[in-house]
Amino acid sequence: MTRLHSLDQTFVIVGASLAGAKAAETLRAEGFDGRVVMIGAEAERPYERPPLSKDYLRGEVGREKVYVHDEAFYAANEIELRLGRTAVNVDLSINEVALDDGKRLRYDRLLLATGAEPRRLSVAGEALDAVLYLRSVGDSDALRERLDRGGSVVVIGAGWIGAEVAASARQCGLDVTVIDPAEVPLRRVLGSEVGAIYRDLHTDHGVRMLMGTGVASLEGSTDVERVRTSDGRTIDCDLVVVGVGVRPRAQLAAQAGLYVDDGVLVDEYLQTSMPGVFAAGDVAMTHYPFYGRRIRVEHWANALDQGPVAGRNMLGRSEAYDRLPYFFSDQYDVGMEYAGLAPTWDRVVFRGDPASREFIAFWLVQDRVVAGMNVGVWDVTDQIQRLIRERVAVDVRRLADPDVELGDLALATEAGAA
């Protein structure tokens, strides 16, 4: 292993959020004693976004809860934070990053952790006031201020952000309508059967779920006042929250000439098409040896875990990132974790009663588990991931039987098959 310990070296991290902060922390933990500079477009030191649609949005926890590190951490570890500064250009031929204040920084290693940004809604009225998006802590504060006024909110998009905002708004006592062209929320990832469980969860909490219809226009004079759906309905509202997905912030990488597709293309070592330049977190489209292809994961755990791997590989290690995709979501009092990847499947098997909201769902392809989601059931992620990694056909009856230990299942199946 080649390790770089040199006061002459400068490692630059563009993007001061979770992936970037974990990379910087790792560089110091590994003993790197050169210069570490983080450039962050936001004015805040690195923070975590999951609370922004949950307890932070509802005002149940304060700012301190969201930060990745306390304020003293950066000075104590000699990590230079350039906040409120945007990297506007990377010149790969001379290893230089240009900032929006005209300053230039030479780097020996570069990490792009520029994350993702909300997709905009392209309908008439999108620019009206009180049409909000949610990505930053400032967005969450602005939304909270609106929620505090009460009234009615229309959430456009029933993906994870939309579903969590709908739940939080409802918990804050607002009248909530969710609109999405899919027939159930979260359909893209969970499919119709499991998505229906979330539809029922929201309906049970009094959310109006307008599924199977899009948005034709937003109307109002200054603030948005109503939403017109593509099937001709109008919904009066005081506020609209748009959650129609994110796109990777890969422009800087693309302009530099790095290979970019749906994100910055990196190998399993998180290295881009230019040696010495890495990418991690939401912006990275990573080669997963387990799947034999590149995947871009837009979830917290991916940023948390890729940051340190990128940091170590900046120091010359060759550590492959080989974790399975994993994410969590909390809506009302229902928490869940999802592991794996199921772009397609041929059946879903439940362990436990979905109606009780304490169950595990497994997505199967030819009797092999490709993804699993535990809802209200905890400490099973490792076993679910093992089932996915082992890629053995399971006995579906035993998979569905809560009395069979999950940990024994794959081995038992192998033994049974032998």
Ligand SMILES: Cc1cc2nc3c(=O)[nH]c(=O)nc-3n(C[C@H](O)[C@H](O)[C@H](O)COP(=O)(O)OP(=O)(O)OC[C@H]3O[C@@H](n4cnc5c(N)ncnc54)[C@H](O)[C@@H]3O)c2cc1C
């Ligand atoms: C409201 C909300 C709730 C979420 N809830 C969950 C959840 O429950 N579970 C889950 O698994 N995931 C959740 N996520 C997703 C998770 O937060 C992201 O996967 C994670 O934030 C990705 O971290 P990142 O460091 O890769 O990028 P980001 O967090 O997007 O940060 C990138 C940073 O780079 C900065 N930047 C971009 N370009 C430049 C530039 N040129 N110069 C300088 N700085 C730049 C940006 O301003 C930003 O601060 C949620 C996200 C949001 C928004």
